Amino acid sequence: MKIAILMGGTSAERKVSLSTGAAVEKACSEIGLKTISVLYGGDFQKVVTDLQSADLVFIALHGGQGEDGTIQACLQTYGIPFTGSGMLSSSICMNKHVSKMIVRQGGFVTPDWTLVHSIDEISHHDNVTYPIVVKPNEQGSTIGLSIVHDQSELSSALELAFLHGKEVIVEQYIQGRELTVSIVGEQVFPIVDIRPSHELYDYECKYTEGMSTYECPAKLPSKLTKEIQQTAKKIFQILGCKNYGRIDFLLDTDGESWFLEVNTLPGMTKTSLVPKAFKAAGGSFEELIKRIIEETD
DSSP, X not given: OEEEEEEEOSSTTHHHHHHHHHHHHHHHHHTTXXXXXXXXXXXXXXXXXXXXXXXXXXXXXXXXXXXXXXXXXXXXXXXXXXXXXXXXXXXXXXXHHHHHHHHHHTTOOOOXXXXXXXXXXXXXXXXXXXXXXXXXXXOOTTTTOEEEOSGGGHHHHHHHHHTTOSOEEEEEOOOSEEEEEEEETTEEOOOEEEEESSSSOOHHHHXXXXXXXXXXXXXXXXXXXXXXHHHHHHHHHHTTOOSEEEEEEEEOTTSOXXXXXXXXXXXXXXXXXXXXXXXHTTOOHHHHHHHHHHHOO
């Protein structure tokens, strides 16, 4: 079997994508699969021939066209099999506003939010209850995200977020533990409890070794663990996701788990969370990559 590893891209997460691609390529080699590395620069036509030469495309892209359904649409158009979720679910999950609406309609808890299209829509409002979270509507790896403690910080936070998209989410801040649940195929893996050294699990804490500590399985009552895992699987299903993904939550002091977002193409680097969860269940990184490939339709 020949695997084309599609990496790079044009998003702010290009560097992470290259790390994921290199790790996946090494794992495929170690389990005896032939690979071809395909560097994507924004023009699908330049890479389609290489992608068609493989039996399966492992999408190692993060953010942008790699995760918003664009690449998935191109691959589906050409009938090329690929890992991860399809075009529609990828597009839905990349759009935090849309995915939160669907999840809330499904009866699950998510922080209150407002979608804004300009700084003026909210920057001068006096009825904002702080702290709040300001983040781009379609961006990953907490790029462009800020925790705003008072009105003096709001305009700069909005300016930063708008550098990374035309729509911005202004969201209720929930104080709590950052938890994430990984799913591969039909299996839900142990919960990871993330403890960043910064106020939030930002880009530096995610991708710099030693900047965060992780506990997996998370130390939670067994009943609560099962509830969060079941919620994660239901959300994964109602958003139409498949193959593998990661669902992020905040757990408040009352034991309520708040849905934040779904990552349809989570990272596969040394510090990535899906490999940590898979390892806690007794599997190696190579076995994880093999499982994702085998679980692809």
